[in-house]
Amino acid sequence: MKLALAAFGVPAFFMSSAFAYALEPIPGSIIYQGQPAHRLQKSPAGSTFTHEFTSGLQNYTETYKIQPDRSLVIIDRSLRSNNR
Numbered sequence: 001m002k003l004a005l006a007a008f009g010v011p012a013f014f015m016s017s018a019f020a021y022a023l024e025p026i027p028g029s030i031i032y033q034g035q036p037a038h039r040l041q042k043s044p045a046g047s048t049f050t051h052e053f054t055s056g057l058q059n060y061t062e063t064y065k066i067q068p069d070r071s072l073v074i075i076d077r078s079l080r081s082n083n084r
């Protein structure tokens with residue numbers, strides 16, 4: 001019985017911990033001051049796109065995913081080299 005409870009508890013832990021590490025928007029992010037007023041109507045839910053920007057003295061590339069409700073979520077952020 002304890003093994004069965006542990007088997008159900010482990011996936012729930014990992015699913016909930018994924019949200020604990022969600023990337024927060026930073027200045028320059030598309031969703032920094034909330035979701036954009038216009039929604040991406042032609043792109044299918046689940047599709048992704050990138051956005052390159054500068055925040056402070058750092059250059060970033062963010063990858064966004066379009067949610068079923070047409071909102072955006074940041075799924076990846078990387079620091080780009082300043083030697084472009």
